[in-house]
Amino acid sequence: MRIIFKTSYDKDIDIHEHWGKRGAILVLLAFMAVLPFFAGEYYLAEATNTLIWALAGMGLMLLVGHTGQVSLGHAAFLAIGAYTEVALMNIGWPFLIAFPVAGIFTGIFGALIAIPAVRMSGIYLAIATLAVFVIVEELIILLEPITGGVGGLFAPSITIAGISFDRYADLSNLYWLVLLIVALVTWGYANLMRSPTGRSFLAVRDSEVSARALGINVTRTRALAFGLSTGVTGLAGALMGHYIGFFNYELFSIFISINLLLVVTIGGLGSIQGAFLGAILITAVPQLIAIFRDWANATVGINIGSIPGLDTMIFSGVLIAFIIYEPLGLYGRWLKTRTWFELFPLARRDMFRRQKSYLKTERTK
């Protein structure tokens, strides 16, 4: 077990407690940066996809994990980000401007929705976001001149200062671009969480009443969280559009919203690392299922590929298992394991026990 010797107050709010953690992040970044030199085309594409999902997961994590508000409609914000960015690029804006503008636009849209929505709590908010999702989906079909309607549209390939970031021709360039964006957002996110704003998010999540008593403007904080969350999701949507290349409204279905929820829950609510772990899981499981399917077909002769909906079924099963047996998600499991080793003979099972709360409502009837 490592004892951290703090010599200044600033150390209390450092992102990384000690150089060991800083080093681990640097090694990871270095590894990710050199990945295109030895990974094949296929794995590089998968890695890009995972990074995009992690970006979207971070967007939702800020809302669900750190501010405690459930959204079932984040696919809508992915869609808004993607369509705005492509629309701006189609009228001739360069990627470097269109991309952040798409994020800001989505964020403002999200915050505007949030202002009435934050008056609702818990379940009502989840339902309102679901309604927003359905409305946005119909709006996409309705706004055919911009969105291409049911037919969909092509995302133009990205060019910055003469360098092409095309999805197929220059995949490693696109990968580096995505990696850079994800790294920047992660860095910003980690810093946000140690700022007064980030702390007020946590306060609102843990108890709205006490947050208000401490002088936090709950409505503004929640709207801000909503705006930031949808903004980051919009950025992810824009990247997703470029990654897929050609898309229509069906890309952003309700299943995407649910997959995003899966990312944050399975990854571990309330941790940035969780968004990445969840994203890895959600992009790896379909591949594993495909490999298993081929294996089962070749050895046992059972063709499970013929069963429709099996993927969703397996996802649902995994989700239920996590909700019941490991509500802290993959990251929580990792924390438990690490603590167990760090404290080796002294770790106790009850260290991570969650407090049960018994229901008490404000309903009068």
Place this chain on the structure above:
Amino acid sequence: MELLQLLFSGIANGCIYGLVALGFVLIYKSSEGVNFAQGDMMMLGAFIALGLGNSAQMGLPFGIAIIGAMIIMYGVGWGVERVFVRQLFGQPQFALVILTIAMGFIFRFIAGSIWGYTPLVFETPFSGMNWNFGGVILSAADLITILVTAVLTLALWFFFARTKTGLAAQAASQNQMAAYIVGVPVIRLNSLIWGLSGVVATVAGVLYATKGAIDPNIGLLGIKAFAAAVIGGMGSLPGALLGGLLIGIIEPIAGRYAPGELAQMSPYIIMLIVLITRPGGLFSQIHAKKV
């Protein structure tokens, strides 16, 4: 005349939304949980009735098939509570939302692998029967839907307002700990309520099936029913029914007089308006948040 016809079929449709919404309200009233799988439970109930009743399948008489389906779905609801939901006791609401969404997918998978994904028609003794009242066509299926909904709503209201079990369920939802202390078997009650919501879902599913073909994706109707429950105020039985009727009536009328996509959006737009203006629903039961 055309408006009257739209109104009538709208009411019949609205009754089905209302019934599914009643299932939400049942669970919400007794445990403040929201069952996102209610629409899929409706779908499963309809398929079980179809599996028991259709001549190509088990071929049981209509009445017996429906009662059988209701009993099986009581078991399904009870079992879901017993095996999964109970494990989340004392955890945040959010956990239940995710759990039930996943349950919905599993129900859809089960129904899809047993009955396939092509639409099937449920055989009823009154299919195709209808009367013409001066240009307005009333079908037997619609009339029965309205009748059954009214009876069921009254029965559930009676259950919550007049019976000891119903009162105990409400007590458990208002303050679990206090209910325990005065001797309410909170956990057992929850199982009972989940079973009951399975039965209500079956009734809704069977009524839905009498109006047309069913496939495993009809559970998505649950989202609309959800809007109905929210419009009425999550914890109110008459509110849920009213919300369902409102949506059922406005949908075909918007479809007739407004552009197509707007009709699709109309339930959700109404819901958002209600949520913004009256965050607790039309029959709000929350007055002020206490510390």
